[in-house]
Amino acid sequence: MQNKLAYVGVFLLGSLLVGCANSTDVDRRAQNQFVTEFYAYVQEVKKVRFKSYIGEGMAVGAIGGVIEGSDGDKEDMIAGGIAGALVGGLFAAIFEGSSKGYEYQLKAVDGDVVTVIVGKKSGAVGECVSVRVAGDVRLTQRPMESCIEAAKEYPSL
Incomplete structure (x- = not known):
């Protein structure tokens, strides 16, 4: 009986720890960092390999x-x-973790061209992405209307 209780306890503890892990949380290194977000069009995507140890x-x-x-x-x-x-x-x-990554060349809706390297593929050439820079960079694929609407703030372009 005690063995069964021990297994149940270990299972519950493991479930609790896994439940606490959330990949959408902000990394502590982003604390007290400058954060900016903008929309951009993907101009080019290249696969890269991260150095392995x-x-x-x-x-x-x-x-x-x-x-x-x-x-x-x-x-x-x-x-x-x-x-x-x-x-x-x-x-x-x-x-x-994975040694695969992606280098994106992006054209922001304000006309700036930036290059970022991320761990997962987040959009294809010609698509609209939102870019969040806060100690790390996150790209999120967005509908084309998001970039078109954001570009209206820059009528001279």
Whole structure:
């Protein structure tokens, strides 16, 4: 009976922690930052790859594994190094997340041209996006009417 209660407790605690995670929350690094929002047209989208530190994580893990296995024989050190490399690389991959990103060249409705790099695809060439800059950059696809309406503030363009 106690085992069942323990499993239920762990499940409820895990559910609570997952429920608290919300990707729409503002990152704390954005606190006390200058925030601006504007509409823009997507002129160009390029795929980019973010630098990965999996190799460094594997190296650190391998060194730790070799040190941990140094009280045994040569085979223990080799096995520790291999296991450490796998664990170090796995942790680095988990914490990094996806290495894919997108570079957007945008033309703001006021005529400015800006380039931003984001982690997920948020619009295609010719589409309207809202751009929010606050410590990080977020693009959100919007109806074309949003850009047309915002551009009315700049009649000279």
